[in-house]
Amino acid sequence: MNDEYGKKAMAYKKIGILLIVLVTIVGVGKFVLFSDTDIFAFATNEASQMALEYYLEKYSDPSNPDEAYAMKRRYGCHDEIHVYKDEQVVMKAIFTNGKVYEVQ
Numbered sequence: 001m002n003d004e005y006g007k008k009a010m011a012y013k014k015i016g017i018l019l020i021v022l023v024t025i026v027g028v029g030k031f032v033l034f035s036d037t038d039i040f041a042f043a044t045n046e047a048s049q050m051a052l053e054y055y056l057e058k059y060s061d062p063s064n065p066d067e068a069y070a071m072k073r074r075y076g077c078h079d080e081i082h083v084y085k086d087e088q089v090v091m092k093a094i095f096t097n098g099k100v101y102e103v104q
Contacts, residue, residue, distance in 0.1 A: 047095035048072050051081035054100045055091045 052070040060066055068085045080103070083091040092103045 045072065047079070047100075048081050050095065051091070051093040051100045052083060054093065054102070055083040059091070 048070040052068060055068060055070070056066075060068070066085050068083055068090065070081050070083045073080050073082055078094065081093045081095060081100070082089050083093070093100050094103055095101075
């Protein structure tokens with residue numbers, strides 16, 4: 001009877017360890033290796049494009065077009081769009097409900 005109990009306990013222990021390893025692998029894969037958005041992503045999505053257009057409309061001189069570009073940055077709890085000109089951040093924005101909001 002004790003031998004049978006020991007075998008069951010060992011089987012449950014192995015299953016538990018297997019589940020922990022599986023959850024860890026899936027978590028690392030989903031949130032680190034195969035994240036849907038990179039930490040740095042060029043303006044290929046709607047939010048970055050709208051933030052860039054907002055910056056150009058509000059701050060750009062039409063007679064002197066600048067070489068600005070936007071990148072979305074993931075901070076874990078939220079995303080920000082940074083607009084760069086001459087390799088310097090010139091504007092930070094967030095995108096919510098289809099609108100761009102400039103942040104300081």
